[in-house]
Amino acid sequence: MTLPIQVSRLRERLWRAVVDGDEYSAVRIAHGALAEGIEEETLLLDVIARVQEKVGTEWAADRISVAQEHAATAINERVVAALAHRPDGGPYRQGHRGRVTVGCVDGEWHAFPARLVAEILRLRGWQVDYLGAQTPTPHLVAHLHRTNPRAVLLSGSIPTHLPTAHAAITACQAVGVPVLAGGRAFGPLGRYAFALGADRWAADARGAAAALEAELPHPDPAAVRHIVDDLPHLADQEYTMVVQSRGTLVKQTLRDLEDRFPALREYSDEQRERTAEDIAHIVDFLATALYVDDAEVFTGFLLWTAEILEARSVPAVSLVSGLDALSDRLRDFPRTLNLLREGTTALLERAHSPAHGPGPDLHV
C-alpha cells in the first residue's frame, strides 16, 4: 500500500537530486523507495515519469537551463537502468505472457517514454525486446522476422515523425504483427495513430499494458496498404511539394522576412541560423499537418512555440510574419494556405486571451 503523501514526497526528493545532477543520490532514493515497500510500477510511473515531465515543463518555462535539462534526463534514464539491472531483478520478470517489441519511430530521440513502457511490461510478465531511440524501420522489420513477437509498441513524441511512423506501422502490419502506438506525437486520444492505421493506441504505459493483456488480433498481412489508401488527400501532392522544397522555402522565407524587417540583417550568423531553424520547424510541422490532414498538429505547435518564445522574452507575433511570408510562397496550394490561415488565426486569438493550453513535447 502506497500513500499519496509518500509518493509526492519521493517525487520532491528525486526532483531535487535530478536537477542538481546528482546521479548517486537519485539512484539511492529510488532503491530506498523500493526498500520502503513502494511498488516498482508506482515508482516508475508516478515518481520517475512525473519528475521527467517536470524537467520538460521547467525547461519550457525557462526555469532550468538546457544543460540542466540534459543532465536531469540523463540521470532519470540511469535511475531506470539501475532499477532494471538490480541483481535480484524483481519478482515477476519471467516473460510468461509472451514476447513483445518496444521501439521508437526512426528519427525519434526521446526514448524515455518507450523505456518506461518496456519496464512496465517486463514487470507485468512480458518478455520485452527494447530497441531504444530512433529505430530504423528496416532494423525493426528484421527484428520482427527474427523474433515473431505478439505486438510492436511504437513510441513517438514529436509529431514531425508521423510520416515515418506511418511507414513503420504499415511495414509491421505487412509482416502480420499488430502495432500499438503511443506517445504525444500521435495526438489527442490517439487521433493520428488511428489515421495512420495503427491497430491500437494507448495514452500511457498502463494503458499499453492493458491493451496487450486484452489480446491484439494479428492484422492480415495480405492486405498490404499504400500510403494513399490510408490518407487519400495525399494525392493532391501538396505534402510532397512542401517537403521537397523545404530548403528553398526556408531560404526564401528568410529573405522575405529580411525585406520586411531590415533589423534582421543585423543578426549574427548564429541568430540567423536560429531564425532559419524556427522557419524550418514551421515548415516541418506544416508538412506534417498536410500529411495527416489535420490543422491541430500545426496550430498546436505554433501555440506551444509562442509560449516558449515568450518565456524567453521573444514576441510571439514574429511567428505570424513567418506564416505570412510562407503564404506568399505557397499561393498555389489551397490545403496549405488553409493551414497557414488557421495557424495565423490561432496565434492572433492567443495574443488576445491570457489562458494558454499545453503544447507538444519538443524539448531538445
Add this chain to the structure above:
Amino acid sequence: MGRAVCVPPLVCASPSSFADPRDAGVNVGATWGDAPYPVLVIDRDGALVGLNAAARRLLPRGNGEGTRRHLVPSWLSAAHRRLTERAAGTVTAPLTGEIDERRYEAHATPSEDGAVVWWLIDDTDRRVAEAALYSSQERVAVLSAVSSRLLSTLNVPRCAEATVSMAAEHLAEAAVLVLPPQGRRHTLTHARRGHPVQRVVRRIDPRTVQGLAEALQGFPPVPARWIDPDGLPDWVIPEGFTGPVGSVIVTPLPGHGVPAGALILLRSGTERAFTEGEEVFARLFAARAGAALSAARLYTEQTAITATLMRELLPPALHTVDGVEYAGQYRPAGDEERVGGDFYDFHPGSESAQETLVVLGDVAGKGLDAAVLTGKIRNTLHALLPLAGNHDEVLRLLNGALLTTQHTRFATLVLASVRRQDDRVHVRLTSAGHLPPLIVRRDGSVEEVPTRGTLVGALPEISSVGAEAVLGPGETCLLYTDGITEARGGPLGDEMFGERRLRRTLAECAGLPAEAVVERVQMLAAQWIGAGRHDDMATVAVSAPAKVPPGSADREGAGEHGGRRK
C-alpha cells in the same frame, strides 16, 4: 382434356385431343416437329397436348392403366402453373430443371388461350464447364491469398502457423504440419478450422502415419485412398477434433532440394472423402507452403550466421571503469547496416594503476568491406595492447601490419590511454591523421587537443605527435569521426554541420555524464541531417564524473536495501 385446344399461331391447332398427344409432325409441318430441341405443348390446365420427336425420346413414360403416357417433369409443371396464373404474355426468365440426370433450360412461348409451348434446351455441359471454371477460379484465389500471406513472413513458426491455418480453412477440417526433425524431435503445428493454432515440439515416430516418413524423406506422396484413417496415432489429431477421421492426405512440402516438411490433412468420417482433384490441389498448396518455409528457414540461418560474424565487428559496449565514464555511439551510413568504416574499441585496464586504452578511427570506404578492415585493425591493436604505453610504437607496428595485407585501404585513428588519479583523469592522446579530439571544460569552454600524425596503411614511414590532457570533475574529452562534422543538412538543407556547431554543442554539455554527451552530439547531428544521406558517424566520450560517488560503504548499503525489497 376433352375440349379443343388452341395452340399458339406458331403451330397449328390440333383438331382433337388424344389419350396420348399425337405426333405433331403432320399438321404442323417442319416448324417445331423437326426442331432438334425437345418441344412440349401444355394447355391451360397443365395437360400435355403436344410434343415433338425429340421430346418423345426424352420424356419418361408413366406405366399406369396400360397406356404409357409421357410424363411432364414436376419442375416444369410447377413452372407452367406459375406462368399460366400470371397475365398472358408475361415474359419470364428461362427455368431450369433436371431430366434423366441432365439439366435443361425451359423457354416458354405462351399463346392467347393459355396453352404454352415449352422449348427445352440441354445446358448440362455448359454448367459442368462453368462449375469447373468457378472452382478453378476459387482455387486460384485461394492460392494467391496463400502466397501473399506466406510471403509476408520470414519467420519459420509464423510461416508454419499460416500454412496450417489456411489449410484448415480451405482444404480440410484440420491440418498438421510436421517439420523435419531437429535431433529426434519434430515441431508439430496443429490447426482445426475456426480454432487457434497450437504448436508443440515432441518426439514422434513418423513411420506410424502411412506416407509421412516417405514425405519427410522427399518421396512422392502416397495416394489418399491408401491411407487407413483408423490407424492414426494420437499426436496427429488436433485437440478438440471430434469424431473418427474419415479421410487423410499426407503431402510433402517441397523445399530447396530437401523437404521442408509434410502436411497432413484430415476430414472426419461424416464429411465426404477427399477427391482426386482435392489431392492435386493440396499438392499445389503444399508447393507454395514449402517454398515459403524454405525461404524463412534460409533467412533465419543467414541471420544467425550474419549475427555471429557481425558480433566481432559491432562496436563494444562502453561503461564506467575505475571511476572514469566511457560512452560510445555509432551510426552506420545505411539504415540497413549495422557496421561500417568507422570504429571504436575499448580495453579497460585490469587494475586501477593500469591505463585503459580507447581507440576511435575511420577506414577509407563504407559498408561491409570497410568493416572487415576495422575488425583487422581492432584485432591488431588488441594484440599490441602490452605496448600501449608507447603510442608511436603501436602505430608504427599497426602501419606495418596494414601495409602487408592485400587491402588497399588506409585508416585514420586516435589512441587515448586513460588513467584516474584522485578526482582527475589523465589522458594521453595520439592522432594518426585523425581529427583532433575536443575537450569541454567545466565552464563550457572547448579546447582542441594538440595532437597530429600520419594516417596508417598508406606510407612505409609514419610519424606522430602525442599530447596529454587532464580532465577535472565534469569535464569530457570527445573523440569523433568526420561523419559528424561533415553531416550535410540543416534548416537550409545543404550546409555542413561543421566543427563550429560541434563546439557549440559541446559547450552546452559541460558537466554532463559521458553518455549524455555522445547522445546529444549524435542527436543534433542526426537532426541536422534530417532525412538526408550521411556517412558513418562515431563518437566516444571519456568523462571525469561531475560528482564523485560516495564511499563504497554507502553503495553497499544501497545494494542491501535493494536485496531486502519484497
